[in-house]
Amino acid sequence: MDDREKLMELCRYYKGEKENPYKEEQNKACLWSYERAWLLEFTKPQSRLLMSYLSQYTAVGLTCFSTDDNVPITLKALLFNRYARTQYSNYEAVESFKRFYNKYYLDM
Secondary structure: OOHHHHHHOOOOOOOOOOOOOOOOOHHHHHHHHHHHHHHHHHOOOOOHHHHHHHHHHHHOOOOOOOOOOOOOHHHHHHHHHHHHOOOOOHHHHHHHHHHHHHHHHHOO
16 A cells, blocks of 8 residues: 555545545535645645645644544644635634534534
C-alpha cells in the first residue's frame, strides 16, 4: 500500500474516484471535493497552503478539538478554512464549525 492509499483510508468520502459520486447530495459532494483537495495538497512536499490552514485553525483555538476521531488535523484545518470563509470572522466560525463538523462530517 502506497502513501496515497494510506491517506485515502483517512477520508470518509473520497476514495480515489475521478468523478464526484455525490453530485446529488450537496454536503457530501463538497466534503468529497475537500478531502480530494486535502489529499492532493498533502502529497506535495512542504505544502504552504495546508500550513496556512493549520496556522489559521490553531490560532482560533481548535488544536484540541475532536482529537480522537482519526481525522488528520490538516484535513480538519482545511474543512475549517472552507467553512469559515462564509462567516464574518474566523473566531465567530469556531462554535458553528464544531456543530457542522460533528453533524455533517462525523455523523454522515
